[in-house]
Amino acid sequence: MxxxxxxxxxxxxxxxxxxxxxxxxxxxxxxxxxxxxxxxxxxxxxxxxxxxxxxxxxxxxxxxxxxxxxxxxxxxxxxxxxxxxxxDFRPVLLTIMQWGNKYYADGEPTIQLVDTHTNQAVDLMLVDRNTNMEIDPQRHRSQAGPAADELIKARFKR
Known part of the structure; x- marks a missing residue:
């Protein structure tokens, strides 16, 4: 279907x-x-x-x-x-991998991202490229964008 x-x-x-x-x-x-x-x-x-x-x-x-x-x-x-x-989908895959390692790995991760210079595991975080600040739900929120229709604008006005 x-x-x-x-x-x-x-x-x-x-x-x-x-x-x-x-x-x-x-x-x-x-x-x-x-x-x-x-x-x-x-x-x-x-x-x-x-x-x-x-x-x-x-x-x-x-x-x-x-x-x-x-x-x-x-x-x-x-x-x-x-x-x-x-x-450009790579960061999404890496984030899913880190999330899966955190919640679904049986003990240690089977696959992880490592820094090639230090050989240390990477702990991903989402950063605003404009300010270099970590995305934080206390500071950042979603809102209707410039191409939003009336339904989306109404939804985000709440």
Missing amino acids: KNKSLLDMPCPIAKSLEHVGEWWNILILREALLGVCRFDDFQSHLGIATSTLAKRLNAMVESGLLERRQYCEKPPRDEYVITQQGL
Whole structure:
């Protein structure tokens, strides 16, 4: 059964979930960020059915997260290269990884981000690039943006 499309919703979270919210998409992006680009490698690393993988890769190419490039003419074979849009998803993946390590790891993390100079584990935090201040719910809040429709403006007036 096809889920309702979220593209018509004005919320940027909903629109983003339309492209990356399918859990296979997030795992495919993880693999692409680790350098995987061939269909067979995605399949073996993920244990995903070929039909599901083909469908997900096609959707991710259409969404602009991956780019299809032919690497063999006979037989025709494509690889899937992560785009800048896909690369920009990396901080989201790293945040999910840190959150998963905090709440779902059985003891120590199985995968973690480390500083290549110190070899120390990184503790991510969200920072406002303009002020270099950590995002804090006491100081920062969401509000309607310049392109907000009347429903969003009303919701944030509360």
